[in-house]
Amino acid sequence: MNRMARIAVLAGDGIGPEIIDQALKVLDALRSRGFTFSATRAPVGGAAIDALGHPLPAETLALARQSDAVLFGAVGAPEYDTLPPPSRPEQAILGLRRELGLFAAVKRVAIPAALTHLSPLKNGRASGVDLMVVRELNGDVYTGQPKGERPAPDGPFAGQREGFDTMRYAEGEVRRIAHVAFRMAERRSGRLCSVDKSNVLATSRLWREVVTDVGRDYPRVKLEHLYADNAVIRLISSPACFDVILTANLFGDILSDAAAILTGSIGLPASALLGDGTQGLYEAGHGTAMDLAGRDMANPVACIRAAALMLRHSLARPDLADVVDQATDAALMDGVRTPDLAGTRAAVGTRAMGDAVVARLGT
Amino acid sequence: MNRMARIAVLAGDGIGPEIIDQALKVLDALRSRGFTFSATRAPVGGAAIDALGHPLPAETLALARQSDAVLFGAVGAPEYDTLPPPSRPEQAILGLRRELGLFAAVKRVAIPAALTHLSPLKNGRASGVDLMVVRELNGDVYTGQPKGERPAPDGPFAGQREGFDTMRYAEGEVRRIAHVAFRMAERRSGRLCSVDKSNVLATSRLWREVVTDVGRDYPRVKLEHLYADNAVIRLISSPACFDVILTANLFGDILSDAAAILTGSIGLPASALLGDGTQGLYEAGHGTAMDLAGRDMANPVACIRAAALMLRHSLARPDLADVVDQATDAALMDGVRTPDLAGTRAAVGTRAMGDAVVARLGT
């Protein structure tokens, strides 16, 4: 990308704006390496409800569409929990995924040997972990129709109120996300684990069949299937066994967060949300942590790593992505820690953590 | 229960028969304390497919119905994976849950201070864990109709093959499992955490509303709601915060196993499957571990603990349940370990582990 990169910055609620500021500070520091970009802000989530009456206003969506990449903070706050579901802050991220055609969420979870002490796992179990979770992001019970409330049509509870949703995947949807995961496994160790619940779900049986079929195009990748319950057991007991994990939207929501916390904080790994082209949305992928908001206490590392993923996947600057990742690792290894990582030791604030990364960029 | 307890013994496949034998040995040793029982065996799972052509033969179901309690081993083996879903070994456990009206699975996960070294978690995180997972076992996407395969009705993949399932809960179904969990929380520390995904699922919105409503009958219980992704994060990072966890069938499948592995092995905690009356099904709740079958290597502890749960909940002998649990704890604390627990240390076999528990019954 020779022309200027256009980044849409959607900071959102809670700690969103604070962590975004640190990521932008790191990107600014890369200007001296010839990286030029524009960063245009727009409201999203609760902030957009307050300002414009909608969690994903048309102007915000238009800006996102015209950008090369979206850098996303976090959305949601308890005060909006009483709104009807279609009006809540979370609709912003669900809407962006749908409108930008982002059907793959990719999260890398690595625990460098020097940082196993941060993991909730015993050091021997945490060491050597370097896995990717590839989560389908557009289908499944998230978006399947119909869903809602109705009188129970039959059975012992007939006539009572019933909540219901439709879980579903079409063949083509499984096929395109499977290709993303197989290509990734090919570039990495050549091992792919597809997670489903095909002993119970018809949706999973189609999933398993299609993934197996796509696998025929990748003879160098060793494909394994695991049930979701067994996958979470293995993720906790021997996560270093995994390389690439491929899974559906709902299981992926749970498994990506289970994998993320193995690093010691959901404030560490970031997510790339990708579609067919090079455009992507990049986020820390944790919540708004309202209790920390405005207190210079949030961990900006995941948001800084999200910026690195953006450089790698949407802005064609993998060289700078490496620079940012290495500076971030270095800061952590030097013992710079926000409160979520510090335990009983001394901690630094959000801004100081951002400064510590900038100081190690070697620019 | 003054008359003789009638136990239906369904050992099943793989390591099932071996671990069941150890549990029966422990029950036999309680005869000297005035515990009288009959144990009648019947085939189930793959063993029943081989013998009688069906994973849950009518004779087996009839025996289970007439019993005070079912002691269940494990079912399933790779050789049956090519059968159509309704004929597979797993249908036996799904059928027993349905036919016996077992709508609640209750799993207790405790890590005694002396056994934190077995946990995959750092000792400080594992210590103090003592939680119960209450999982709804009859509804949800497991049994909701319709499910199957069809041409995708609409959207960008219209006409392609689509796998689909129906997620659903009726009000009364949520109400009865919520009461089980609230009563349990009342008897324990008075804290209940209900897990759902109400930011995405209509089924979860009804779930949350009904659980909140049932909570009004239990003013002494403090109710909290967590999204499933946040629940698994907390389960891995600070499990000692939980007391009683209440959740739906699918989330419960994943969360019970995530909780179980925190003890160090899914071969340790057991499950009680309960309905409206005192009849229950008791199981280790892990798989058939075909690689260990017939080798005197499986861990019988969960199956022995299942027998203790049976004494407590179906056979009105909580005194003997305590005796068995204490003997089991004592064996583990004395360092008696099957291979799954031993790491690089010396291990004993399945039978020797059973003997070690019997030796500590103090009978």
Ligand SMILES: CC(C)[C@H](C(=O)O)[C@@H](O)C(=O)O
């Ligand atoms: C906010 C919520 C709808 C979302 C999800 O469940 O997908 C979140 O948990 C995530 O993983 O990005």
Ligand SMILES: CC(C)[C@H](C(=O)O)[C@@H](O)C(=O)O
């Ligand atoms: C065997 C399978 C159908 C079952 C389930 O998913 O419920 C198992 O995983 C369990 O938890 O008992």
